[in-house]
Amino acid sequence: MRDLITMDDLSNDEIIEILDSAERLLPVAMGEIYAPLLQGKVLGNLFFENSTRTRMSFESAMKRLGGEVVNLSSVGSSVAKGETLYDTMQMVDGYSDIAVIRHPRQGAAQYSADAVEIPILNAGDGAGNHPTQTMLDLFTIRQAHGTLEDLNIVLVGDLRFGRTTHSLSHALVRFGTKLTLVSPETLRMPNEIVRDLQSHGVDVTETEDLASTITEADVIYMTRIQKERFPDEDEYAKVAGVYKMTAEDLSGAKSNMIVMHPLPRVNEIHPSVDETAHACYFKQAFNGVPTRMALLCRSLGVDVPKEVGE
Amino acid sequence: MSEMRRVTAICNGTVVDHIPSGKALQVMQMLGVNVGRSNPISLVMNVPSGKVGRKDVLKIEDRELTQSELDRLALIAPNASVAIIRNYSVAEKREIELGKELVNIARCSFWNCITQNDREPLPHKLRVVSSEPLEVRCAYCGRAQDMEELAGSVI
Numbered sequence: 001m002r003d004l005i006t007m008d009d010l011s012n013d014e015i016i017e018i019l020d021s022a023e024r025l026l027p028v029a030m031g032e033i034y035a036p037l038l039q040g041k042v043l044g045n046l047f048f049e050n051s052t053r054t055r056m057s058f059e060s061a062m063k064r065l066g067g068e069v070v071n072l073s074s075v076g077s078s079v080a081k082g083e084t085l086y087d088t089m090q091m092v093d094g095y096s097d098i099a100v101i102r103h104p105r106q107g108a109a110q111y112s113a114d115a116v117e118i119p120i121l122n123a124g125d126g127a128g129n130h131p132t133q134t135m136l137d138l139f140t141i142r143q144a145h146g147t148l149e150d151l152n153i154v155l156v157g158d159l160r161f162g163r164t165t166h167s168l169s170h171a172l173v174r175f176g177t178k179l180t181l182v183s184p185e186t187l188r189m190p191n192e193i194v195r196d197l198q199s200h201g202v203d204v205t206e207t208e209d210l211a212s213t214i215t216e217a218d219v220i221y222m223t224r225i226q227k228e229r230f231p232d233e234d235e236y237a238k239v240a241g242v243y244k245m246t247a248e249d250l251s252g253a254k255s256n257m258i259v260m261h262p263l264p265r266v267n268e269i270h271p272s273v274d275e276t277a278h279a280c281y282f283k284q285a286f287n288g289v290p291t292r293m294a295l296l297c298r299s300l301g302v303d304v305p306k307e308v309g310e
Numbered sequence: 311m312s313e314m315r316r317v318t319a320i321c322n323g324t325v326v327d328h329i330p331s332g333k334a335l336q337v338m339q340m341l342g343v344n345v346g347r348s349n350p351i352s353l354v355m356n357v358p359s360g361k362v363g364r365k366d367v368l369k370i371e372d373r374e375l376t377q378s379e380l381d382r383l384a385l386i387a388p389n390a391s392v393a394i395i396r397n398y399s400v401a402e403k404r405e406i407e408l409g410k411e412l413v414n415i416a417r418c419s420f421w422n423c424i425t426q427n428d429r430e431p432l433p434h435k436l437r438v439v440s441s442e443p444l445e446v447r448c449a450y451c452g453r454a455q456d457m458e459e460l461a462g463s464v465i
């Protein structure tokens with residue numbers, strides 16, 4: 001079946017095809033047109049760890065397309081009683097036509113895909129992959145700039161542990177995008193990842209100084225520095241809040257530069273940025289809906305018509 | 311010739327030659343050769359050898375190892391050579407083949423991998439991404455495996 005476990009499951013052409021479908025589905029995502037392309041289909045939403053944003057955007061995507069959603073609540077369920085993932089998946093296989101899985105253990109999505117017949121979409125497995133996030137990020141970038149090629153993308157924050165930025169940068173270099181990596185010394189992107197990115201023949205620049213990157217940037221992708229990544233309070237305090245962007249900081253930016261963030265933010269983007277034309281993070285969050293619609297259709301083998309709603 | 315004679319000095323069985331020095335006990339473990347209640351076994355360890363410097367040799371009497379049993383050795387002794395002995399002479403030579411996937415041969419060593427839960431029933435699977443040098447990744451979590459660590463986590 002058509003699983004989506006990592007971005008490696010998609011060729012560049014497939015990525016573009018999915019982004020095109022997502023674009024056509026935008027009016028459906030906004031509720032302007034009703035297009036019941038997935039009527040009669042049931043999505044199993046399996047969130048073994050909390051992620052309200054991702055879960056709701058899948059739910060909205062499925063329902064806007066006329067499909068139904070069944071949710072797994074792990075608290076107090078058979079999962080909490082120690083049921084194996086394999087057994088849980090056998091049950092889900094019977095209840096739904098496709099499943100979205102978010103799990104604290106790495107490899108859980110591929111394991112589920114091996115355990116059942118229905119297509120599996122990975123919505124985050126431990127520190128592993130979260131390809132639907134990467135797809136919505138690509139969608140947002142292309143929406144703003146009309147292309148994924150020849151852009152200068154600045155990634156900021158925790159580049160050491162952040163799987164969002166790892167996955168996104170891997171996808172971007174496939175399209176020849178230039179990357180600028182901004183992080184404190186202790187949170188630099190792992191060397192093997194940087195080498196891997198450079199092996200695609202693109203420019204990868206590393207710096208600690210966010211301000212110096214702003215005027216040249218087409219996209220500034222901010223991430224939060226997560227407290228739970230640090231062994232002790234002191235280490236966290238050293239880097240917490242090193243990057244705080246305000247509207248004033250962006251005065252020299254290109255007019256079409258966008259600021260992105262996977263949300264929730266802590267204090268790395270000041271609310272004053274929200275008022276600027278650069279703020280794109282809420283739109284980005286919403287873009288999860290059309291992108292996931294396109295991915296649901298693809299995995300269920302449903303073509304998105306050239307003219308949706310006609 | 312004298313070298314070969316020494317190695318083939320069993321009547322019937324299997325000789326695993328050119329095992330990297332010091333790995334013979336691990337090879338026995340991987341083959342499920344149980345010292346307590348098994349066929350007669352001879353071990354020759356740290357023999358000087360032109361091919362790998364020093365080597366171990368393992369001889370198992372009255373048991374012919376199958377190809378799939380031998381392929382398990384690819385992780386720790388990929389260059390070992392194997393002879394099936396019948397009536398004191400080499401009846402067949404076998405090579406160890408490294409497949410694309412190692413199924414239920416060793417477990418992924420990543421602490422947060424889904425396969426760390428022993429009750430999960432699907433097989434442990436490692437994908438071979440390169441053979442020279444040997445590089446394998448967990449088929450589920452995708453983590454590259456440390457070869458030393460992996461040899462210690464054979465099933």
Ligand SMILES: [Zn+2]
Binds near residue numbers: 418
């Ligand atoms: Zn693993």
